[in-house]
Amino acid sequence: MTVPSTPAPYDLVVVGFGAAGLSAALSFAEATEGRETPARIAILERSTEDERGGATRWTGAFLRVDEQRRLDTDWAEHVGRVSGGLADVEYCRTVERESPQTLAFVEKHGVEIDYADFPLPHTFDGGTPSMTPPASPRGGGASIVEHLGAALEKDPRVDIHYETEALRLTTAEDGAVDGVVVRGPDGRTRRLTGRAVVLACGGFQGNTEMLTRYVGDRACDLPLIAPGIANNRGDALRMALELGADTAGQFDGIHAEPVDRRTSKADAVLYGFSCGIFVNGRMQRFFDEGRDTWDNTFEHVGYEIWRNQDQEAYWIADAKTLAIPGIMNSLLSDVPPEQADTLEELADKLGIDAEGLAKTVAEFNAGVGEGEFDPTRLDGKSTVGLTPPKSNWATPLDTAPFIGVPVTAAICFTYGGVRTDLDARVVTPSGTAIPGLYAAGEATGLFYKAYPPATSVLRSLIFGRLAAHHAVQARQSA
Structure with missing residues (x-):
């Protein structure tokens, strides 16, 4: 099958317009600003412009950090304990290390971090029950989507493709990822070429077939906690597995919440x-x-x-x-x-x-x-x-x-997903990074047995930035 390509390659193609994708795209744009050869960035979003942002748009986005933007010092060990040693604790320690500068990044773009009183104790502060006011963006996750999205809209190097779904990754002869085949709102397919691709399009909670396959019977009885996650259809997992990527996280595990x-x-x-x-x-x-x-x-x-x-x-x-x-x-x-x-x-x-x-x-x-x-x-x-x-x-x-x-x-999100290293590079079962391919956010697997909360948006932002930073370094050394 012949799929038409864009006339000139993108330096970065980001699949998804939630916290992870926005963080990756904007971090890459900032890191390449002023270069002699302008970097071009494409962002793919399944939804319309009005509904953009996936799960991020709808969440209140608790953040497990103190007023200095430092992550709860117990969180990495907490994840290790509840997972029975199955979770990647070094990944969690990376979240701890990167939290302050990542939140400084979103605050620089107008996202305000608020600390509002909550009526019941939580363990976001060193693992000990506390009445310390928990953090969250003022305006919830929608604030992240609108502020980071607005910064990208103003950048002439950035193309945002709405109502566009990613179908499969393409590779060069040496196996490096070099683009994405997409289907646009007209139903036609084309290939967007790119030196690097970031998969940031969520888990498979919006795909009943995949939920039934992995989570089990009666998955169809799980309503979605927000409309935006209907677009989280497991595209990242499906496309990465086609290239031999490894997985992480408990595939029959889900984060479900009691709702009215x-x-x-x-x-x-x-x-x-x-x-x-x-x-x-x-x-x-x-x-x-x-x-x-x-x-x-x-x-x-x-x-x-x-x-x-x-x-x-x-x-x-x-x-x-x-x-x-x-x-x-x-x-x-x-x-x-x-x-x-x-x-x-x-x-x-x-x-x-x-x-x-x-x-x-x-x-x-x-x-x-x-x-x-x-x-x-x-x-x-x-x-x-x-x-x-x-x-x-x-x-x-x-x-x-x-x-x-x-x-x-x-259902809020699924546990199982693509496995990455600490630079957000997608890896094979041997731990070898697939050149040019990154993943961040709920597209990546981490949790087993339980999700110690208030970190989903945070890890999405962090590993989106790490993906961008590595992609910039790879571009400079090419």
Whole structure:
């Protein structure tokens, strides 16, 4: 098959317009600015211009850093611990090393890092439960997309190709990657030639066939946490595997989150569940809501709801939870919780079995042990004789008003992906780098068994920059 090429080669072709792709493209543009021979850059985006940005556009983008932009000092070891030693800890230490300068890079382009109070403790600060305000971009991930995207739009060396999908990589006779075959909005294919290609187009969470193949049955029951990830169709993995690339990460692992199923709002996550209880469709508790801080449990709740609870669960709490200062900041839905003066009225509003709910709540209340309720720390206030237990924040649900939210699990990203080295170069199973090919962000595999959160956007930005820096060096030495 003959595919027409662009008339002149690009120096860099970036597949994806999220945090990783934008970071790679803009870092490369800055590093080659003022050169005698101008560098040309192409960015491919499956979506329309209005919907650009993939998952990054829709996330609140927690950042696991302190006010000096330093990564949580426990994170690399945390990833190693939860993965059972399977994760690449040196990759994680690279994230730690590169965090300050990477955030300085995005701040230089107008992204503001905010530290807003959060009502419940997290372990983003040295691995110890803390009420330290967590970091995030003001305006969420959309701020990264718009600010970095605007800088690239102003650069005459940059071509942005919207509604364009990457079909396959092309190589020179020596095996070096030298371009991408793409399909544009007219349905026709052509080849974009380039000295280097960065795969930054997310995982395969938007591809039900791949999800079923790797994650398992009932993958089709997983709604997407945001519309932008429908474009994350595993293109990076598919194209890299065709060239003999290696993989990393747990391929049947996913990051799923409990979301309010009454709304179509993106990222409508229920973070503040620790001080209530979950029941399934049979009105049975199924999870220790207080076994750890929310950041170390919300993913496990989501997975459990999908895998074992038929995608149906309800969060139930009472006035004591409502009294926690700022608690509504931990419920990201645009629909407030259902509220009632009695459990029976609440059950009616939620459309669930009132008798079954009352029985489970009564059993829970009877099992609450001694101790002082303190939502700002692991308070040790637990249940006695209940299965599953509640290890912290166990307080009777006995004070009106009662509140409830129907939840389901939504997929955020997949664990398995392309394997890279610490320069973001895609490698083969022997560890040999494929010349001219890079990958960054959720297109690359890292996590096993659990995702220690607030680092997905951060690692995307970091390894996008590292890919660009290496590609610049390769261009200079060519």
